Amino acid sequence: MENKYYFVLFALLCNTSRVISLWTCLSDQDCTSLSGSICNSGACVCPPGQQAVRGGRECVDISPYLDSPCVEDHQCSRLFTGYHCLSSDSNTTGVCSCQEGYHYFYGRCWKSRDFGDSCTRSEECLGIIRDPFSLTCNGVCQCAEGYIERQRGECRKVTLAPGGGCVLEQDCQFPDASCNQETFTCFDITTVENDTDTESLKFDTSIKMAANNKMAANNKMAANNEMAATRTVCDSSLPCPNPFECSPFGVCVCPLGYYESPNAQTCYADLGSPSTEEQCVGLLAEVIDGVCSCRPNFFYDDNMRDCIRVTRRIQESCVSDVNCHTFGATARCGPPKDPWGIRNCECIPETSVWDENRQICRLFAGIGESCEVDSDCLAGALEIRCVTNDEGEGFCACPEDLNEVDGLCLTSGLELGEPCQSTLECTAANNTVCNGVCSCAEGYQAVDGFCAPTIGGSCTLDTDCVIENTVCVNTTSGDTCQCNQNFVEYNDVCWPAIPGFNASCSVTAQCASVLGVGGVCADDRCTCMDNYHYRDGGCWPITGLFERCERSSQCYLEGSQDKVVCRNSFCECDFQYPYSPELGTCLSSKASAVSACAALIMTTILMLIR
Incomplete structure (x- = not known):
C-alpha cells in the first residue's frame, strides 16, 4: 500500500502539464518574486541588459563602466579589481568607482603605485600629479621616456623641438625656446614667422576648447542617464556592430577603455585609448597621434574622460588643488578671499617655498641641496x-655646533623634557627616546631627571628598581623589576596579597590573583563577579545541572553546591543526592527516602481504585 502512495506522488511531480514548479513559470505574472523579471523558456529571468540585485529580488540595469549607476558592488565587476559601488548614506543607489588607493585606467581599476614604489605594470604607476603616462614600471615606478624628474619624484613632460606642447617656459627644452601660454605651444624665439603661427594655433585651440566644452556636457549626460539608455540586444547568432561587443547579459556594450554615448549607439574613447575625433569628446581632450589625450602637462580627471584645466601663473584662480599642480605636488588651491570668494594657487608653507626662476613650489632643500638664502x-x-x-x-x-646624521642636524646632551629631533640627541639620561621631546623609553619612568625601570623593565641590581616593594628578578625576559613576594602588580604599583574570599582589598588584581579571573574587589571586599560563584577556593563560571563542565568546582546548585559534581563532562547530582525530576534539584538522602515512600503509597492507592 505504501509503495502505491509513492507511485502516485511521483506521477504528480512528473505531470508538468498540471503541476507548476516553484522555480518555473508560464507567464511574466508568475515572476513576482523577482521584480522586473520576465518568463523566458519556463524560467523567471531578468530582461536582456539587466541583472538581479538585493538577494535576487529585483532586476536593474547592468553597470558596465566607471560611473555607471549601481546598487551593489558585484555590478561593477567589469572594473576587474579594487572596485565598489560608491553611494552616500542617504542614497540607495550609487556609481561604480575605484576604491581608495586604486585608480581607473584602460577600462579597469589598478592599485596605485607612486614614484619609487615596486610595480609589475606601468598602468599601476600614478603619483599625486595626475598624468598616468608620466611614470613607467621598471621594477619600480620611474619617470617615463620624454619626462624629467623635476623634484623628488615629480615627473614632468618636456618638449625638445618647436611645435610641441607646454604650459611653462621650463617645459621647452631646446635652444632659444619659449612657451606661448595662450596656445600652450613651444616655439623658437628666433623664428620670425612664429607670430603668425601662434595666432593660428591660438584660434584653432580656442575652437577646439569651445567644442570640447559642449561635448563634455554630453559626456556628463551619458554618465548620469546611463540607466535610461536602450542598448542593442545580442547573442551568438546576432552579433554587435563594431566596435561594440556582446556582454554576458545579452546586450551590446563598449569594449574596455570606451564608454557609451547617451543613446548607447556610439562608443566614446577614454583618455589613452585609440580614437577618432568623433570619439574623443571629453573636456579639453583631443586626439594626439591617434590616441584620445590631454595636451602635454595638462592633468587627467579621475574618470579618464576629461582633462583638467591647468593654471599658468601662481596667482591665477583655481577650483581644486589639481588645477595648481602645474607648480608641483606641494602647490594647492588656497582658501576663498574676500570680497568675491575667489581662490588662488599657493605653495604649502610648511613644506615648500615659491621659486620664481623655476616656476615651482620648491620643497625645502635638505643638507647638501642647492639654496639661495x-x-x-x-x-x-x-x-x-x-x-x-x-x-x-x-x-x-x-x-657649526650641530652634526649631520641621516639628513638631520643634531645636537647632544639633551635632558628629559627638552625638544628633540632624534633619540641620538637625548644623551643626558640613559633609556630615553625622542617623541618630540626627550622621554623615557617603554618600560621606564622619569624619576628625578633619570629613567628608572617600571615593573617589567630591565635592571641589574635591586637598587635599580625604585618602585616600592620591587626587586630585580631573573625571568625568561632577562633581569627585570618585579613585585616582591606577597605583593601583586597593578598599574605599576605593588599591592599586598590577600588570603582569599571576603578578604579586605583595594584593587581587583589582589582578588584575581587568588580567586581567578572571576574574582573582583567590590565594597573593599573580595567576592565573585556576576555569573560566577565561589567554590573550592576560587570563583568559577556558574554551570547548572546537565551543562558541560571540566571540573566539579564549576558546577553550581543554589544553596547545595556539595550535592553536584562534574561526571562524564556534565554537571550531575552526586550519587548520594539523587535527582528529582519533579523538583528539578538534587535531594538529600532523607528526602529521597521520603519521596520513595510517598511514591509507593500513591502507587498502592491507584491499584486499589482500579
Whole structure:
C-alpha cells in the first residue's frame, strides 16, 4: 500500500502539464518574486541588459563602466579589481568607482603605485600629479621616456623641438625656446614667422576648447542617464556592430577603455585609448597621434574622460588643488578671499617655498641641496643655513655646533623634557627616546631627571628598581623589576596579597590573583563577579545541572553546591543526592527516602481504585 502512495506522488511531480514548479513559470505574472523579471523558456529571468540585485529580488540595469549607476558592488565587476559601488548614506543607489588607493585606467581599476614604489605594470604607476603616462614600471615606478624628474619624484613632460606642447617656459627644452601660454605651444624665439603661427594655433585651440566644452556636457549626460539608455540586444547568432561587443547579459556594450554615448549607439574613447575625433569628446581632450589625450602637462580627471584645466601663473584662480599642480605636488588651491570668494594657487608653507626662476613650489632643500638664502633650507623641523662653495654656489649645511646624521642636524646632551629631533640627541639620561621631546623609553619612568625601570623593565641590581616593594628578578625576559613576594602588580604599583574570599582589598588584581579571573574587589571586599560563584577556593563560571563542565568546582546548585559534581563532562547530582525530576534539584538522602515512600503509597492507592 505504501509503495502505491509513492507511485502516485511521483506521477504528480512528473505531470508538468498540471503541476507548476516553484522555480518555473508560464507567464511574466508568475515572476513576482523577482521584480522586473520576465518568463523566458519556463524560467523567471531578468530582461536582456539587466541583472538581479538585493538577494535576487529585483532586476536593474547592468553597470558596465566607471560611473555607471549601481546598487551593489558585484555590478561593477567589469572594473576587474579594487572596485565598489560608491553611494552616500542617504542614497540607495550609487556609481561604480575605484576604491581608495586604486585608480581607473584602460577600462579597469589598478592599485596605485607612486614614484619609487615596486610595480609589475606601468598602468599601476600614478603619483599625486595626475598624468598616468608620466611614470613607467621598471621594477619600480620611474619617470617615463620624454619626462624629467623635476623634484623628488615629480615627473614632468618636456618638449625638445618647436611645435610641441607646454604650459611653462621650463617645459621647452631646446635652444632659444619659449612657451606661448595662450596656445600652450613651444616655439623658437628666433623664428620670425612664429607670430603668425601662434595666432593660428591660438584660434584653432580656442575652437577646439569651445567644442570640447559642449561635448563634455554630453559626456556628463551619458554618465548620469546611463540607466535610461536602450542598448542593442545580442547573442551568438546576432552579433554587435563594431566596435561594440556582446556582454554576458545579452546586450551590446563598449569594449574596455570606451564608454557609451547617451543613446548607447556610439562608443566614446577614454583618455589613452585609440580614437577618432568623433570619439574623443571629453573636456579639453583631443586626439594626439591617434590616441584620445590631454595636451602635454595638462592633468587627467579621475574618470579618464576629461582633462583638467591647468593654471599658468601662481596667482591665477583655481577650483581644486589639481588645477595648481602645474607648480608641483606641494602647490594647492588656497582658501576663498574676500570680497568675491575667489581662490588662488599657493605653495604649502610648511613644506615648500615659491621659486620664481623655476616656476615651482620648491620643497625645502635638505643638507647638501642647492639654496639661495637660509630660509630655503630645512632639516627635519630645524631651519639650517645656506652656505656657498668655492664656485659661489649655495648649498644647505648644518650650523657649526650641530652634526649631520641621516639628513638631520643634531645636537647632544639633551635632558628629559627638552625638544628633540632624534633619540641620538637625548644623551643626558640613559633609556630615553625622542617623541618630540626627550622621554623615557617603554618600560621606564622619569624619576628625578633619570629613567628608572617600571615593573617589567630591565635592571641589574635591586637598587635599580625604585618602585616600592620591587626587586630585580631573573625571568625568561632577562633581569627585570618585579613585585616582591606577597605583593601583586597593578598599574605599576605593588599591592599586598590577600588570603582569599571576603578578604579586605583595594584593587581587583589582589582578588584575581587568588580567586581567578572571576574574582573582583567590590565594597573593599573580595567576592565573585556576576555569573560566577565561589567554590573550592576560587570563583568559577556558574554551570547548572546537565551543562558541560571540566571540573566539579564549576558546577553550581543554589544553596547545595556539595550535592553536584562534574561526571562524564556534565554537571550531575552526586550519587548520594539523587535527582528529582519533579523538583528539578538534587535531594538529600532523607528526602529521597521520603519521596520513595510517598511514591509507593500513591502507587498502592491507584491499584486499589482500579
